């Protein structure tokens with residue numbers, strides 16, 4: 600099976616490279632139609648994985664001041680892929696995000712049919728625009744919506760690595776995605792050539808503050824940090840952040856269920872503790 604991965608140098612792209620070690624990873628700009636056409640013609644893939652994104656460094660606040668770059672990578676690129684993969688009848692996979700929602704939808708969590716309700720940061724807007732456009736082509740593309748991804752590595756974009764550097768940590772319940780389980784779920788969906796939107800998060804919810812309490816217990820008893828509310832975070836961040844719970848009933852109907860979040864976080868923290876010794 601010939602696989603092409605765009606955005607292969609990123610946090611998620613590099614994980615896909617491990618999942619499909621023989622894949623091609625052309626270093627192109629997906630916002631440039633000619634680049635995309637050349638890569639598709641050269642490698643003739645069976646599957647295209649779009650792990651591209653302007654996600655912002657050090658965080659999504661960057662996107663507020665770099666709207667064009669963000670649009671180009673997060674919206675124009677996926678549209679070019681939709682068109683070029685569509686013309687060739689190619690199966691492709693796009694990384695969506697749960698950050699287009701806010702709240703827990705009355706305890707039910709947001710499902711794949713719910714309209715986005717969080718457009719308060721430019722990054723979230725760009726992800727919502729692409730998500731909603733791709734949703735109109737449910738036969739053509741598999742869109743994976745993950746949320747606050749984490750694993751047991753020291754990767755700078757791992758949620759646990761990020762919040763371990765903060766003095767103040769948000770205490771709001773969220774869905775989160777354990778990366779190794781996300782990859783396993785994705786592989787199953789790809790093997791079945793599933794298309795359309797899928798929320799892929801662990802079962803249950805947790806707050807970043809609760810993760811840090813577990814971090815203190817398992818990784819570093821000397822760690823000091825304080826809890827902050829979303830209102831307090833708004834005073835120090837440039838753009839508001841989404842806090843949301845996603846519903847995974849659609850994924851469960853495929854026979855796929857990620858582990859309870861506490862279990863997955865505990866395992867990741869134990870791996871971090873082991874590697875830091």
Ligand SMILES: NC(=O)c1ccc[n+]([C@@H]2O[C@H](COP(=O)([O-])OP(=O)(O)OC[C@H]3O[C@@H](n4cnc5c(N)ncnc54)[C@H](OP(=O)(O)O)[C@@H]3O)[C@@H](O)[C@H]2O)c1
Nearest residue numbers: 606608609610611627628629650651652654672694695696
């Ligand atoms: N990590 C998260 O918290 C999270 C959560 C939900 C969804 N997602 C989505 O998952 C995708 C990947 O995220 P990530 O965390 O892996 O991001 P990342 O670490 O920032 O990686 C993004 C990758 O995209 C590449 N890229 C950016 N613009 C490009 C363009 N126009 N053409 C080609 N390549 C381009 C980057 O290359 P350079 O390094 O050369 O710029 C990098 O390889 C994004 O769509 C993101 O929205 C991420």
